[in-house]
Amino acid sequence: MDQSKLFNNCRNRWANVEDYFGFASAALMQAAKSIAASEDKSKEEITQKLELLKQYADRIAKLDVMCKSRARVSKELFNKSKDAPLEPGQIKEIYEQGLENTQQTVDQTSTSNHPELINIERILQKVSDGMTDNDIEEDLTTQQAPTLCPILRCALDNPMKNTECGHIYSLKGVIQLLMHDNAPKGRDVPETIAEVPNHFSARCPQFGCNKLLRPSSLKRDFATELTQRQQQGSAQEPESVEIEDF
Numbered sequence: 242m243d244q245s246k247l248f249n250n251c252r253n254r255w256a257n258v259e260d261y262f263g264f265a266s267a268a269l270m271q272a273a274k275s276i277a278a279s280e281d282k283s284k285e286e287i288t289q290k291l292e293l294l295k296q297y298a299d300r301i302a303k304l305d306v307m308c309k310s311r312a313r314v315s316k317e318l319f320n321k322s323k324d325a326p327l328e329p330g331q332i333k334e335i336y337e338q339g340l341e342n343t344q345q346t347v348d349q350t351s352t353s354n355h356p357e358l359i360n361i362e363r364i365l366q367k368v369s370d371g372m373t374d375n376d377i378e379e380d381l382t383t384q385q386a387p388t389l390c391p392i393l394r395c396a397l398d399n400p401m402k403n404t405e406c407g408h409i410y411s412l413k414g415v416i417q418l419l420m421h422d423n424a425p426k427g428r429d430v431p432e433t434i435a436e437v438p439n440h441f442s443a444r445c446p447q448f449g450c451n452k453l454l455r456p457s458s459l460k461r462d463f464a465t466e467l468t469q470r471q472q473q474g475s476a477q478e479p480e481s482v483e484i485e486d487f
């Protein structure tokens with residue numbers, strides 16, 4: 242296998258690991274919400290459990306940064322080895338330099354601004370403020386994810402969140418919108434956000450929202466995806482029972 246192919250495989254593998262961290266964070270958030278809303282536990286018990294989840298979320302946030310750096314280094318190696326294979330010395334240099342840069346980022350940036358950590362912190366605050374179960378329940382359910390894509394007007398598929406406003410669209414819909422508003426007619430519509438030129442932009446199509454929508458402001462929405470998978474899982478359950486009965 243040629244060198245650049247190998248680096249590309251590496252990059253894809255790290256991207257897969259990144260996805261696992263995304264789902265792990267989403268699952269942690271679900272756990273935090275259900276703990277906060279549990280009626281049979283004392284305030285101390287709830288706080289203790291949430292503090293533990295916060296530690297896990299912090300660890301995941303740190304691993305996520307490290308994982309992203311390895312993906313970035315693999316991408317750099319892939320790009321630089323496209324035309325001609327790199328010498329072992331060059332590979333070592335690029336790799337070590339890339340990892341060193343990340344280590345600095347991990348050291349400098351506090352993971353405390355990671356969204357999951359902020360959310361768990363918020364739930365902890367509510368518990369310590371002595372909110373009733375109903376208050377917490379109400380607060381948490383208002384954030385329920387939508388099920389329809391505002392662009393394609395059908396069920397959300399591969400949900401992507403706009404970090405500018407929090408609105409969620411289907412991957413296919415948001416790519417279509419960005420291409421429609423920016424690219425000359427007849428141009429091929431790519432399958433991934435990474436292939437959409439970075440300077441392309443549109444207005445958020447959600448009614449009443451006027452925020453900007455750009456490839457760089459879109460993030461895969463693991464929380465909605467996890468909920469969807471769980472719902473699909475529970476919908477499929479009766480079917481498998483039937484097969485067993487048969």
Ligand SMILES: [Zn+2]
Binds near residue numbers: 403446447451452
């Ligand atoms: Zn919006």
